[in-house]
Amino acid sequence: MIKMGYLSDKFSRTFAPFGILKNLFKKPMTLQFPYESLPPLADYRGRHALDLEKCAGCFICSMICPNKAIWPAEFNGRRYPQVDLGKCCWCQLCEEYCPNEAIKLTPHSMMVTMDKESAILGLGEEGFVPRHK
Amino acid sequence: MDIEEKEIAFLTVPFGPQHPASGHFHALMKVDGETVLELEPHPGYLHRGFEKLMEYRIHPQNCVLADRLDILDPFPCELGYVNAVEKIAGLEVPKRGRYIRIIMTELGRILSHITWIGVLSMVLGFDSANKIAWGDREKIIRLNEMATGGRIYPCYLCVGGARRDISQEFVDETSKALDYLEGQLSFYDYFVFKNETFVMRMEKVGRMTAEEAIDLGATGPNLRACGVDYDVRKDEPYEVYPEVEFNVITREEGDAYARSLCRRGEIAESISIVRQLLNNLPDGAFRIELSPVWAAPEGECYFCLEAARGEKCFHMVSDGSPFPYRVKVRPPSLSHSLVQFPYLVKGNTIADVPAIYWSLDPGPADVDR
Amino acid sequence: MSIFYLIVFPGFVSLFLFSLLCEYIDRKVTARLQSRVGPPFYQPWADFIKLMSKESLVPTMADRKIFTAIPVFGVAAVVTAFIYIPLWSTRSPFPFTGDIVVVIYLLSLPTLLLFLAGWHSTNVFGTIGATRGITQLFGYEVPFLLALLSPALVTGIWSLSGILNYQVEHTWFIAYLPLSFIVAIISLAGKLERIPFDIPHAAQEITGGPFTEYSGARLALMHLMLDMELFAGSALIAALFLGGFDYIGVIPGLAGSVVGFVLFLIKTLIVLFILICIKAAFARIKIDQLISMSLKWLAPMALIQLLIAVGLKFAGVL
Numbered sequence: 001m002i003k004m005g006y007l008s009d010k011f012s013r014t015f016a017p018f019g020i021l022k023n024l025f026k027k028p029m030t031l032q033f034p035y036e037s038l039p040p041l042a043d044y045r046g047r048h049a050l051d052l053e054k055c056a057g058c059f060i061c062s063m064i065c066p067n068k069a070i071w072p073a074e075f076n077g078r079r080y081p082q083v084d085l086g087k088c089c090w091c092q093l094c095e096e097y098c099p100n101e102a103i104k105l106t107p108h109s110m111m112v113t114m115d116k117e118s119a120i121l122g123l124g125e126e127g128f129v130p131r132h133k
Numbered sequence: 134m135d136i137e138e139k140e141i142a143f144l145t146v147p148f149g150p151q152h153p154a155s156g157h158f159h160a161l162m163k164v165d166g167e168t169v170l171e172l173e174p175h176p177g178y179l180h181r182g183f184e185k186l187m188e189y190r191i192h193p194q195n196c197v198l199a200d201r202l203d204i205l206d207p208f209p210c211e212l213g214y215v216n217a218v219e220k221i222a223g224l225e226v227p228k229r230g231r232y233i234r235i236i237m238t239e240l241g242r243i244l245s246h247i248t249w250i251g252v253l254s255m256v257l258g259f260d261s262a263n264k265i266a267w268g269d270r271e272k273i274i275r276l277n278e279m280a281t282g283g284r285i286y287p288c289y290l291c292v293g294g295a296r297r298d299i300s301q302e303f304v305d306e307t308s309k310a311l312d313y314l315e316g317q318l319s320f321y322d323y324f325v326f327k328n329e330t331f332v333m334r335m336e337k338v339g340r341m342t343a344e345e346a347i348d349l350g351a352t353g354p355n356l357r358a359c360g361v362d363y364d365v366r367k368d369e370p371y372e373v374y375p376e377v378e379f380n381v382i383t384r385e386e387g388d389a390y391a392r393s394l395c396r397r398g399e400i401a402e403s404i405s406i407v408r409q410l411l412n413n414l415p416d417g418a419f420r421i422e423l424s425p426v427w428a429a430p431e432g433e434c435y436f437c438l439e440a441a442r443g444e445k446c447f448h449m450v451s452d453g454s455p456f457p458y459r460v461k462v463r464p465p466s467l468s469h470s471l472v473q474f475p476y477l478v479k480g481n482t483i484a485d486v487p488a489i490y491w492s493l494d495p496g497p498a499d500v501d502r
Numbered sequence: 503m504s505i506f507y508l509i510v511f512p513g514f515v516s517l518f519l520f521s522l523l524c525e526y527i528d529r530k531v532t533a534r535l536q537s538r539v540g541p542p543f544y545q546p547w548a549d550f551i552k553l554m555s556k557e558s559l560v561p562t563m564a565d566r567k568i569f570t571a572i573p574v575f576g577v578a579a580v581v582t583a584f585i586y587i588p589l590w591s592t593r594s595p596f597p598f599t600g601d602i603v604v605v606i607y608l609l610s611l612p613t614l615l616l617f618l619a620g621w622h623s624t625n626v627f628g629t630i631g632a633t634r635g636i637t638q639l640f641g642y643e644v645p646f647l648l649a650l651l652s653p654a655l656v657t658g659i660w661s662l663s664g665i666l667n668y669q670v671e672h673t674w675f676i677a678y679l680p681l682s683f684i685v686a687i688i689s690l691a692g693k694l695e696r697i698p699f700d701i702p703h704a705a706q707e708i709t710g711g712p713f714t715e716y717s718g719a720r721l722a723l724m725h726l727m728l729d730m731e732l733f734a735g736s737a738l739i740a741a742l743f744l745g746g747f748d749y750i751g752v753i754p755g756l757a758g759s760v761v762g763f764v765l766f767l768i769k770t771l772i773v774l775f776i777l778i779c780i781k782a783a784f785a786r787i788k789i790d791q792l793i794s795m796s797l798k799w800l801a802p803m804a805l806i807q808l809l810i811a812v813g814l815k816f817a818g819v820l
Contacts, residue, residue: 013329017783020261020324020535029268029537043297045282064425066194091197091288096296097425105282146626164630167789258697258786264536330698330785483630484701484788 044107045090048083050127054102055080061094061103070094075123083128085111086119143170148486150178156497158470167482172475179501187460192218192292193425195457200286202462203499205248208234208241209440211290214460216371217449218292221432230294230419231373236410237280237289239403240307243314244273245441246400249494250325253393256487257334262325269317272310279303292427294420304411311404318401326397335390339477339489342387349476350468353443354395355493359387365439377409389492396494428455442466442494462502466495507595512585521729522546527771528732528778535782546729550722558718563624572622573716573723576615580730583608587737590747590763592666599661602654605738606647612731613639613693616702619724620712631711635695635702637789641796642692642699648804649686652679653742656811666746674745678814681807683743685800687776690735692792694728696777698784699792733770736777740769 031037040046057079062070069087072079081094081103094103113119113132121128148160159175183202187195195214202210212234219226226234251266274284280299281287289295325331341351346359356363364381366374382398384391429451437446443465450459470493477489507513525546533540560569586601588594594601613635620632653675654660657668669675676683692699703711716724740746746769747762787795 010329013327013332016323017328018779019320020783021779023535023537024531026537028534028539029271030539032539041278041282043282044278045288064193066190066197089197090283090286092282092296093193093197097193144626144629146630166633167630254785258700259784260532260697261536261782262785264538268537324783328783328785330787333787333791334785482788482790 040107040109042107044109045092045105046107046109047085047105047111047130048088048094048121048128049104049106050080050123051102051104052076052080052125052127054100056100056102058099060097060099064093064097066091066093073123080123082123083121084119085121085132086116146483148172148490156495158495158497158500160474162478162483162486164483167484169478169481169483169486172478172486174471174475176471176497176500179498181502183502184460184462188456188458191426191455192429192457195460196291197288200288201498202502203440203442203464203466203496204285205496205498206241206245206441207285207287208238208289209438209445210462211287212238212372213436213438213445213447213462214449215290215292216438217434217436217447218429218451218457220434220436221449221451222429224293224421226294226421227418228415229298229417230421232410232414233295233299233419234290235373236299236307236407237277237287237295239407239410240273240276242441243400243403243407244270244277246396246403247273249396249441249491250321253488253491254325256491257331259325259328259331262321265320265324269314272313276303276307276310279306291420291423293423294418296420298419304414307407307411311407314400315404318397318404321397326393332390334484334488335393335492336388338389338481338485339492340386340388341473341477345476346387349473351443351473352465352468353439353441353494354382354392354399355443355469355473357381357383358391358395360385365437365444369437371436371438373410376413377406379406389488392492392494426455428453429457440465442469442496442499464496464499464502466497466499469493470495470497470500504595508585512587512589512595514581517581517584517730517733518726521726521733522550524733524736524774525729527774528781531775531778532782535779550726553722553725554719556718558720559715561624561715564622564715568618568622570720572615572619573720573727576612576727577723577730579608579611579615580727580734584730584734584737586662587734587741588662588666588746589737589766590759592670592746593663597661597663599664602651602660602662602665602742605662606650609693609731609734609738610639610643612727615727616695616712619716620702623712623715625714627710627714628712631702631714634789635712638692638695638699638701638792641793642689642800645685645796645800645804646689646693648801648808649682649689650738650742652682652804652808652811655808656815662741665742666748669745670748674743674748676743679743679807679811681803683739685804685807686739686743687773688780688800689796690739691777691780692796694732694735694777697781698787700786701789701792732774732777736770736773737766739773740766744769744772 059072059081061081062072067087067089069084070081073082090105092105095105111132118131120131122131123129143163143165146162146164148162150157150159157178159178161173161175163170183198187198190198196211199210199214200207247266247269251263251270254262254266277287278284280303281289281297289297341359343359343361346356346361360383362381362383367381379402382395382402384395431451431453433450435446435448437444445465446463448461449457452458473493474490474495478486481489509515526541526543529545530540560566583605585596586594586605617632617636620628620635653665656678657665659665659668695702703713713721713724747766749765
């Protein structure tokens with residue numbers, strides 16, 4: 001009796017995995033990346049954006065950044081924060097502790113560059129202006 | 134020293150750091166034919182010096198850093214740090230904050246176990262289960278993105294609660310994802326855990342008795358598979374675990390197959406815990422607002438919790454300043470890969486080495502910190 | 503005309519194209535079974551061109567000439583085996599009595615060449631992979647020979663064209679010898695070193711096995727040898743058990759050849775599909791378990807089938 005139970009166990013264990021054949025009739029779960037992609041959600045921590053009106057130049061963001069990726073830069077006669085995306089760890093502490101809600105993280109996440117210098121976000125009329133592609 | 138050496142010709146085979154099977158962990162095997170005579174582990178490829186780095190950063194920055202202590206299972210690392218600080222200061226986190234924390238931690242446990250199924254299958258040559266498990270991870274990673282804004286590194290907890298609240302959309306999506314995962318668990322049952330070749334590779338391999346397991350410092354599913362009923366969530370409960378009902382999965386045999394079944398059972402238990410917590414989610418505040426340079430008073434705390442890999446403990450010493458004086462982490466994988474792995478591998482064949490290694494579920498980032 | 507047969511039609515060029523088609527179908531169907539999309543149809547061709555264009559390195563202590571000769575010999579052996587398999591009629595371009603034995607012998611050369619390749623790599627992983635390959639040869643070669651030679655043993659005809667004639671007149675051998683068909687497919691999976699039997703080049707334990715030190719054009723030829731062996735092995739099983747080109751008897755003329763060839767291709771793809779399903783459903787087993795499984799289950803199954811068939815023949819039923 002034990003022998004029969006052992007053999008029938010082995011038998012079912014050998015043939016049950018062929019149930020994977022039902023995957024042939026389902027849609028694949030992967031997306032072909034450059035042509036279709038999963039859009040990031042609204043709260044995703046991506047590239048920074050700065051509101052020049054609201055920024056008070058207090059540099060709390062620079063002090064709280066764990067990787068020291070933010071430091072002051074001159075623009076239009078005032079000092080604003082400038083972010084080095086190569087050092088940033090996307091933790092959102094700068095947004096959390098900014099008293100005027102000036103620096104925010106947008107969901108934009110596709111950032112590519114071959115040049116370390118262009119990873120530093122430049123400053124322009126609308127706030128941060130990316131110099132990478 | 135007079136050592137008499139027998140004339141065995143052996144090969145030295147590296148189980149190298151550049152290897153699809155070992156994570157970033159290096160071990161040298163002495164092999165005679167197909168039998169492994171001895172294995173010498175060389176950890177340290179992932180040492181980043183977190184404990185020293187944490188002494189120079191304030192608490193919000195350290196919560197971000199604590200994520201990276203174990204990348205496959207980041208929530209218990211943050212939870213441990215934050216709870217240790219709160220215990221020194223005597224802070225009482227609001228109820229909703231505690232519920233949110235444990236919901237995300239249990240979802241992280243499910244993610245870690247599904248990743249473990251994928252990697253174990255890849256290592257056993259079981260390509261299909263690897264690809265399918267990686268697809269199932271996507272459901273939980275999407276939930277992470279919804280709640281925390283990041284897919285793998287959540288940076289979610291802070292001293293006093295959680296940084297963001299969860300929305301009603303998150304609650305609905307989580308219920309759908311949990312239903313899907315329960316269906317997938319029954320698929321994994323007949324495809325992976327009752328697959329004849331999987332059973333042939335894992336049964337009776339790497340056997341530990343209960344005394345050996347306790348001596349070697351095993352915790353988590355490795356210990357529970359040997360018959361010892363020890364789970365930090367039941368024996369020294371923390372956060373909201375006294376209010377949820379779940380079983381502790383133990384098995385008797387202590388071999389690699391028993392460890393696998395323990396982890397599979399834990400996925401089912403975690404799904405039920407998250408369902409209970411979502412049903413009873415209270416309203417209210419989820420965070421105590423603290424200034425970034427808030428300092429805990431002088432004191433010391435040793436806080437233990439149950440990560441996916443085993444028992445993770447944080448020893449925190451505070452000296453009244455915003456920087457912690459000393460943070461020491463007890464990683465569960467240290468004894469898995471440095472102590473149990475060489476012990477269990479002796480006498481087995483080369484083909485058993487990856488099976489034993491991944492059935493112990495070490496996280497190489499966890500070993501080195 | 504023989505030059506045409508040798509080089510173009512059932513010879514090198516067409517086997518090259520069919521083996522690339524086979525690899526594409528293998529990867530695409532495996533991917534769909536794993537709910538992925540899979541590569542586009544030109545992927546194996548692109549891989550071949552990419553590998554041919556890369557630099558090919560030889561380890562310092564290894565013998566350059568043998569290192570280069572091994573893939574070339576492998577491809578030559580498989581192409582030579584393939585031209586004796588009848589593709590579109592009962593006769594292959596060069597039929598003779600005993601060609602079934604020659605085909606099976608030539609198809610076992612790639613394993614021996616993999617052993618040599620691993621040994622000459624002077625690399626620890628190559629040595630372990632090579633010894634595993636030879637051990638695996640002991641395991642599946644016996645059931646493979648018993649299963650594939652069972653049509654010849656039962657009917658007493660030792661040439662492929664004779665066996666195909668027999669199948670055209672009576673029914674296909676799968677009706678008389680079903681167990682041999684199953685044993686032949688499983689042993690073919692072992693010979694081709696596919697999951698669940700890809701122990702010699704188990705990438706996750708011994709990073710590559712015999713293939714570790716190969717790169718560039720030599721690796722391209724090694725992969726080509728494995729793909730060609732896949733197609734040739736499936737074609738051999740289709741010819742022996744599923745009746746080759748036959749569905750409605752022999753049709754004379756060019757139209758008959760084309761129809762026969764298309765049917766043959768369909769049957770080869772059926773055998774390939776069974777191999778792919780086995781690959782997608784199982785993990786890799788250990789070498790000692792492989793030897794014990796094949797000597798405990800596969801070889802006895804083939805023997806029992808032979809005894810039943812011979813018994814039925816003597817009883818006058820067959």
